[in-house]
Amino acid sequence: MTRSGGQETRVRILRTAAELFQRQGYGATGLNQILAASGAPKGSLYFHFPGGKEQLAAEAMALAGSDLGERLAVAVAAADGPRAAVTALGGVLADGLAASGYRDGCPVATVALEQAGETGPINDACAATYEGWLAGLREQLKSWGAPEETAAELADLALSSVQGALLLAQVRRDVGVLHAVAGQVGAHIEARLATVTTGGAA
Amino acid sequence: MTRSGGQETRVRILRTAAELFQRQGYGATGLNQILAASGAPKGSLYFHFPGGKEQLAAEAMALAGSDLGERLAVAVAAADGPRAAVTALGGVLADGLAASGYRDGCPVATVALEQAGETGPINDACAATYEGWLAGLREQLKSWGAPEETAAELADLALSSVQGALLLAQVRRDVGVLHAVAGQVGAHIEARLATVTTGGAA
DNA sequence: GGGACTCTAGACCGACTGGTCTACATAATT
DNA sequence: AATTATGTAGACCAGTCGGTCTAGAGTCCC
Numbered sequence: 297m298t299r300s301g302g303q304e305t306r307v308r309i310l311r312t313a314a315e316l317f318q319r320q321g322y323g324a325t326g327l328n329q330i331l332a333a334s335g336a337p338k339g340s341l342y343f344h345f346p347g348g349k350e351q352l353a354a355e356a357m358a359l360a361g362s363d364l365g366e367r368l369a370v371a372v373a374a375a376d377g378p379r380a381a382v383t384a385l386g387g388v389l390a391d392g393l394a395a396s397g398y399r400d401g402c403p404v405a406t407v408a409l410e411q412a413g414e415t416g417p418i419n420d421a422c423a424a425t426y427e428g429w430l431a432g433l434r435e436q437l438k439s440w441g442a443p444e445e446t447a448a449e450l451a452d453l454a455l456s457s458v459q460g461a462l463l464l465a466q467v468r469r470d471v472g473v474l475h476a477v478a479g480q481v482g483a484h485i486e487a488r489l490a491t492v493t494t495g496g497a498a
Numbered sequence: 499m500t501r502s503g504g505q506e507t508r509v510r511i512l513r514t515a516a517e518l519f520q521r522q523g524y525g526a527t528g529l530n531q532i533l534a535a536s537g538a539p540k541g542s543l544y545f546h547f548p549g550g551k552e553q554l555a556a557e558a559m560a561l562a563g564s565d566l567g568e569r570l571a572v573a574v575a576a577a578d579g580p581r582a583a584v585t586a587l588g589g590v591l592a593d594g595l596a597a598s599g600y601r602d603g604c605p606v607a608t609v610a611l612e613q614a615g616e617t618g619p620i621n622d623a624c625a626a627t628y629e630g631w632l633a634g635l636r637e638q639l640k641s642w643g644a645p646e647e648t649a650a651e652l653a654d655l656a657l658s659s660v661q662g663a664l665l666l667a668q669v670r671r672d673v674g675v676l677h678a679v680a681g682q683v684g685a686h687i688e689a690r691l692a693t694v695t696t697g698g699a700a
Numbered sequence: 701g702g703g704a705c706t707c708t709a710g711a712c713c714g715a716c717t718g719g720t721c722t723a724c725a726t727a728a729t730t
Numbered sequence: 731a732a733t734t735a736t737g738t739a740g741a742c743c744a745g746t747c748g749g750t751c752t753a754g755a756g757t758c759c760c
Contacts, residue, residue, distance in 0.1 A: 302736060302737050305738085320612060322526065324612060326717065339721090340737065406611040408665070426669055449682070453659070456659055457655070457683070459666070460662030467621070480655050481655070481659075528747065528748080538708085539709045540749085546707090704758085705759100706757080709753085710752100713751095715747080722742100
């Protein structure tokens with residue numbers, strides 16, 4: 297094994313962990329299950345993640361969150377306006393959801409809810425993930441003429457709606473809601489932005 | 499103990515279970531923890547819930563879902579229009595969230611996400627809960643003049659947005675988003691309803 | 701009073717949990 | 731060649747898991 301072999305194992309454990317935590321939650325996912333799925337022995341896990349399950353989960357959330365964040369950012373950047381952007385947001389999530397047999401929704405939501413009300417590195421990683429997504433969204437909205445405050449408000453609205461629709465789609469095993477909600481919210485944001493940029497106040 | 503004592507124990511177990519499942523998730527909540535918190539012995543649990551943890555969770559989700567559903571329905575029914583209704587929706591959830599130290603968000607979301615992609619009584623109970631809430635919302639919207647199809651679409655939008663904002667509020671430990679999103683979505687729905695009821699098409 | 705039924709009580713089971721530990725293989729450094 | 735650092739490999743631990751089981755208390759009907 298070369299030196300890079302170690303880092304490969306580390307990342308493999310991390311990705312496997314991210315997938316299982318996302319699908320089953322933190323408490324329901326055992327270390328042994330992650331190890332078996334990734335093919336790594338327990339010694340490797342505790343070498344790479346001396347902080348144990350908690351550190352593993354925190355890093356897995358951060359990795360999965362930034363991975364999806366990048367895909368989301370690409371889709372949004374390719375859109376020609378807010379409406380297309382939110383629609384694209386919903387589209388990316390809908391595709392991933394359907395392709396995984398309705399198992400992969402938001403990579404951090406399950407763990408985030410499980411850990412809500414507590415404090416610790418896992419919670420911080422989840423919060424940071426959402427904050428990162430929102431920052432990207434706000435920048436895009438500002439590039440389309442939204443003032444700082446409006447951009448923040450609308451980014452929150454877009455993420456909340458899509459996130460909630462994703463949950464509903466997952467429970468229903470039907471991505472219809474996701475597309476419908478994204479379309480409506482996109483239209484609302486575009487309308488609101490048109491008002492603001494032509495001189496109207498919030 | 500009188501005969502009714504048994505049913506009291508049953509409900510006490512159910513409510514304790516609902517609270518713990520909501521806060522920690524299905525996998526992370528142990529039967530022993532539920533028993534200790536409710537003061538019931540293991541024998542009672544398996545007498546009342548021979549289907550074990552799965553049956554307990556399914557019934558707990560159904561109970562908690564209908565409990566909150568009723569409170570939500572009361573708040574919505576008291577509103578004088580869609581905007582006030584969605585605002586009230588967000589208000590009830592925001593109050594409950596803040597009052598519980600950001601632990602109690604949606605009573606079924608955590609478990610629903612954990613169980614997404616699987617089939618079984620727990621998933622069914624979660625889906626039924628959301629469906630029940632949506633049915634109530636649709637009725638209200640129709641009473642304000644929304645056609646069948648529009649009511650369904652707007653109810654999905656309202657629940658999705660509020661649900662997503664609730665998740666975000668929980669992670670942030672700040673109910674601000676909830677109020678802001680509910681306000682915006684309420685305004686959007688009211689505007690859209692005004693268009694529809696004065697003759698405009700969707 | 702004697703069953704029958706409802707429900708409580710908790711000991712007990714094998715399986716599995718997260719975590720620690722020692723042994724060892726490989727690769728770079730000296 | 732010897733040493734050191736980087737990882738791999740898995741046996742092992744106490745504790746907990748969900749679930750089963752038997753014993754018996756309390757209440758009702760006959």
